[in-house]
Amino acid sequence: xxxxxxxxxxxxxxxxxxxxxxxxxxxxxxxxxxxxxxxxxxxxxxxxxxxxxxxxxxxxxxxxxxxxxxxxxxxxxxxxxxxxxxxxxxxxxxxxxxxxxxxxxxxxxxxxxxxxxxxxxxxxxxxxxxxxxxxxxxxxxxxxxxxxxxxxxxxxxxxxxxxxxxxxxxxxxxxxxxxxxxxxxxxxxxxxxxxxxxxxxxxxxxxxxxxxxxxxxxxxxxxxxxxxxxxxxxxxxxxxxxxxxxxxxxxxxxxxxxxxxxxxxxxxxxxxxxxxxxxxxxxxxx
Amino acid sequence: xxxxxxxxxxxxxxxxxxxxxxxxxxxxxxxxxxxxxxxxxxxxxxxxxxxxxxxxxxxxxxxxxxxxxxxxxxxxxxxxxxxxxxxxxxxxxxxxxxxxxxxxxxxxxxxxxxxxxxxxxxxxxxxxxxxxxxxxxxxxxxxxxxxxxxxxxxxxxxxxxxxxxxxxxxxxxxxxxxxxxxxxxxxxxxxxxxxxxxxxxxxxxxxxxxxxxxxxxxxxxxxxxxxxxxxxxxxxxxxxxxxxxxxxxxxxxxxxxxxxxxxxxxxxxxxxxxxxxxxxxxxxxx
Numbered sequence: 001x002x003x004x005x006x007x008x009x010x011x012x013x014x015x016x017x018x019x020x021x022x023x024x025x026x027x028x029x030x031x032x033x034x035x036x037x038x039x040x041x042x043x044x045x046x047x048x049x050x051x052x053x054x055x056x057x058x059x060x061x062x063x064x065x066x067x068x069x070x071x072x073x074x075x076x077x078x079x080x081x082x083x084x085x086x087x088x089x090x091x092x093x094x095x096x097x098x099x100x101x102x103x104x105x106x107x108x109x110x111x112x113x114x115x116x117x118x119x120x121x122x123x124x125x126x127x128x129x130x131x132x133x134x135x136x137x138x139x140x141x142x143x144x145x146x147x148x149x150x151x152x153x154x155x156x157x158x159x160x161x162x163x164x165x166x167x168x169x170x171x172x173x174x175x176x177x178x179x180x181x182x183x184x185x186x187x188x189x190x191x192x193x194x195x196x197x198x199x200x201x202x203x204x205x206x207x208x209x210x211x212x213x214x215x216x217x218x219x220x221x222x223x224x225x226x227x228x229x230x231x232x233x234x235x236x237x238x239x240x241x242x243x244x245x246x247x248x249x250x251x252x253x254x255x256x257x258x259x260x261x262x263x264x265x266x267x268x269x270x271x272x273x274x275x276x277x278x279x280x281x282x283x284x285x286x
Numbered sequence: 287x288x289x290x291x292x293x294x295x296x297x298x299x300x301x302x303x304x305x306x307x308x309x310x311x312x313x314x315x316x317x318x319x320x321x322x323x324x325x326x327x328x329x330x331x332x333x334x335x336x337x338x339x340x341x342x343x344x345x346x347x348x349x350x351x352x353x354x355x356x357x358x359x360x361x362x363x364x365x366x367x368x369x370x371x372x373x374x375x376x377x378x379x380x381x382x383x384x385x386x387x388x389x390x391x392x393x394x395x396x397x398x399x400x401x402x403x404x405x406x407x408x409x410x411x412x413x414x415x416x417x418x419x420x421x422x423x424x425x426x427x428x429x430x431x432x433x434x435x436x437x438x439x440x441x442x443x444x445x446x447x448x449x450x451x452x453x454x455x456x457x458x459x460x461x462x463x464x465x466x467x468x469x470x471x472x473x474x475x476x477x478x479x480x481x482x483x484x485x486x487x488x489x490x491x492x493x494x495x496x497x498x499x500x501x502x503x504x505x506x507x508x509x510x511x512x513x514x515x516x517x518x519x520x521x522x523x524x525x526x527x528x529x530x531x532x533x534x535x536x537x538x539x540x541x542x543x544x545x546x547x548x549x550x551x552x553x554x555x556x557x558x559x560x561x562x563x564x565x566x567x568x569x570x571x572x
Contacts, residue, residue, distance in 0.1 A: 106419055123421065127413035130458055133392055135409065158479045166465055172416055175473075179452055182477040184484060187461075191468040193444045198470060 003254040005227070007264030010144075010151045014268035015058055021275045022060040025282065032278035033062035034118070034270070035084050037095045039077065039103065040070035045096040048267075052094065055267035061274055070100050077103060081111040091281060092118035092274035115280065118273035120173070129173050132180065137273045142173040144265040145206055145227050148256060149181070154204070154225055157182035162202035164188045164195070164242070165209035170229055174206055195219065207242040217247040226255040229262050289540040291513070293550030296430075296437045300554035301344055307561045308346040311568065318564035319348035320404070320556070321376045323366060325389070326356035331382040334553075338380065341553035347560055356386055363389060367397040377567060378404035378560035401566065404559035406459070415459050418466065423559045428459040430551040431492055431513050434542060435467070440490070440511055443468035448488035450474045450481070450528070451495035456515055460492055481505065493528040503533040512541040515548050 025032055034056055038045050049065060056063035066080055077099075084093045093116045099105045109121035114136045117125045125136025137143070149156060161183040165171040175187045188198055190209075199205055199219035207215050208229035220226065230242030241258030249255050256262055311318055320342055324331050335351060342349035352366055363385075370379045379402045385391045395407035400422045403411045411422025423429070435442060447469040451457040461473045474484055476495075485491055485505035493501050494515035506512065516528030527544030535541050542548055 123410055123413040123417065123419065126417050127409040130416050130462075131409060131412050131454055133409065158477050160479075160484075168417055172462070172465075176416075176458070179458075179473055179475070182475070184472060184474055184478040186470060186472040187465055188470055189465070189468070191444055192470040193446075198446075 002226075002249045002252050005148050005152055005225075005254050005256045005261065007148075007256065007259075007261045010147050010265045011268040013151055014147060014265065014272060015055070018059040018061070018268065018271045018275050021279065025275065025278055026060065028282070030278060030282055031062055031089075032060075032091050032275050033064070033089055034092045034094060034274045035087075035090045036063065036065040037068065037077075037080060037084070037093065038065055039068045039072055039096070039099055042096075048096065051267045052270055055271050056274075059271045059275075061271055071102070074103055074108070077108050078111050081108065084116065085111075085113045090116065091278040092116050092270075094119055094270065095121060097121070116277060118270060118277055120169075126168070129176050137276070138177060139169045139173050140266045140269045140273065141170050141208075141229060141262065142177060143269045143273075144262050145170075145174055145229060146177055146181075147265055147269060148227055148262070149204075152254070154254075155181075156204060159183045159203040160201055161185045161204040161206065162188060162199050163206045163208070164192075164199065164214065165207065165229075167208065170208040174208070178204070178206075209242055211242060212240050213242070213244045215243040215248060217244070217251060220248050220251050222251060222253065224252040224254075226252050227262060228256050228258050231258060231263055288512075288535045288538045291434050291438055291511075291540050291542045291547065293434075293542065293545075293547045296433050296551045297554040299437055300433060300551065300558060301341070304345040304347075304554065304557045304561050307558075307565065311561065311564055312346065314568070316564060316568055317348055317375075318346075318377050318561050319350070319375055320378045320380060320560045321370050321373075322349065322351045323354065323363075323370075323379065323381045324351055325354045325358055325363065325382070325385055328382075334382065337553045338556055341557050342560075345557045345561075347557055357388070360389055360394070363394050364397045367394065370402065371397075371399045376402065377564040378402055378556075380405055380556065381407060383407070402563060404556060404563060406455075412454070415462050423562070424463060425455045425459050426552045426555045426559065427494075427515060427548065428456050428463060429555045429559075430548050431456075431460055431515060432463055432467075433551055433555060434513055434548070435490075438540070440540075441467075442490060445469045445489040446487055447471045447490040447492065448474060448485050449492045449494070450478075450485065450500065451493065451515075453494065456494040460494070464490070464492075495528055497528060498526050499528070499530045501529040501534060503530070503537060506534050506537050508537060508539065510538040510540075512538050513548060514542050514544050517544060517549055 114124040120139040128135035161178045166189040175185045178185045196218040206227045212232040228241035228243040234240040400410040406425040414421030447464045452475040461471045482504040492513045498518040514527035514529040520526040
């Protein structure tokens with residue numbers, strides 16, 4: 001039986017850390033605040049927003065949401081983002097994406113100042129992932145996966161890591177972050193041949209391809225740590241990851257469940273980024 | 287005996303292509319131009335500058351150099367870069383790096399507009415490598431390695447690629463570019479364990495770690511394509527790559543020599559980026 005890497009446990013530890021940092025800031029007269037911008041009423045957005053609000057409440061971060069109608073104009077959206085840039089009482093901004101297809105998501109993303117870009121949507125934050133020049137924050141989900149390594153004391157240095165999925169919100173950033181942690185990283189995707197053989201070479205296997213059951217027993221071996229980033233609805237209507245948990249869990253050394261794994265940690269990372277953004281601002285102004 | 291992937295041959299083909307594009311631009315009254323900014327008199331800089339000037343002459347690109355003294359102030363350097371930004375007759379700017387330690391290289395790099403950043407030194411160009419949002423140009427050396435694949439019809443899709451060296455000017459960009467070409471890429475570095483076993487898994491092996499002899503017979507197998515990006519001075523005083531050519535060449539399917547390999551192609555890519563920057567500008571203004 002594998003060790004279960006509990007998202008709840010990681011989130012709890014992060015929440016405690018963030019709470020303390022919020023207290024210190026409040027003692028200095030600063031109240032860290034997140035502004036969520038939501039366009040339309042997509043259930044996924046509303047659900048993520050609810051989770052983020054709850055985490056902010058738990059940590060003492062102020063949180064407000066700006067809800068825009070689904071047919072909002074690009075100009076109005078940009079105006080709202082620029083208002084957030086100029087509002088000194090807002091330290092982090094989360095624009096829920098994807099936006100409706102009528103809007104230009106890239107130009108909206110880049111309207112935000114990178115100092116408040118707590119989920120890596122601006123070009124400048126993206127460059128920071130590659131350049132190591134210390135600009136911006138990593139995408140929350142990729143950072144959440146790293147939080148499991150930190151919390152459970154899993155040192156990536158010298159290990160072979162395999163990341164399945166090459167998205168800009170997880171796969172590519174996670175590959176770079178693991179490289180910075182001195183892992184030897186292989187990035188796999190839909191065009192990878194013999195995925196199971198490549199996956200078995202991993203000491204750390206991170207899966208984020210958005211399809212249930214991509215990683216089964218044939219992809220794993222004893223001794224591996226498996227981090228499942230997928231969130232899918234299975235044929236039984238229940239939430240499941242990209243990894244066939246029932247097949248894989250008896251074989252590997254440690255694994256994150258779905259639900260209760262990476263997804264449970266993302267909003268804690270978001271909260272940590274907000275408090276960090278607030279601290280950065282405070283340090284610059286003092 | 288391996289097929290020799292000739293930098294001279296690749297450079298010749300690129301030069302012909304660039305010449306034709308320059309002709310078309312000149313017919314429309316536009317003369318593509320590169321401005322090289324050199325600080326100090328380092329022999330490596332002067333030698334690269336000479337190669338770039340020669341390539342510009344061969345292709346009909348105008349080239350001028352601004353030479354600044356080694357003790358130039360940051361302000362003066364920034365002023366020169368901003369002048370280049372505003373000068374409509376300059377389409378590409380190459381700042382020879384590394385700069386003397388007295389100067390802030392990152393802020394100097396970011397003073398340049400990304401439209402003229404023909405060697406990927408600004409944060410915006412760096413973000414383009416990761417985001418695929420079509421911003422800026424890739425680093426010339428990484429693009430030169432890709433030019434070998436294009437010229438010799440080597441399709442990376444579905445292949446396993448191993449890149450040795452995780453620099454911002456070659457290893458990381460090349461890994462991303464190969465991923466975009468649908469290769470399954472592993473990025474290796476000084477902390478990689480059992481490098482030779484990892485390297486042998488490659489169909490395409492790209493080596494850019496800056497140490498002669500890192501890749502010997504133990505790292506290769508028949509069927510591989512080896513691209514050697516290193517430029518070192520061997521114990522005999524002669525130029526050599528990171529690959530032990532004498533050991534590796536008899537085993538693999540194809541290999542680039544040093545000298546006469548990737549290094550011979552870099553200035554042709556630089557010229558192509560300048561003409562592309564000029565075309566982009568023309569398309570925007572027409």
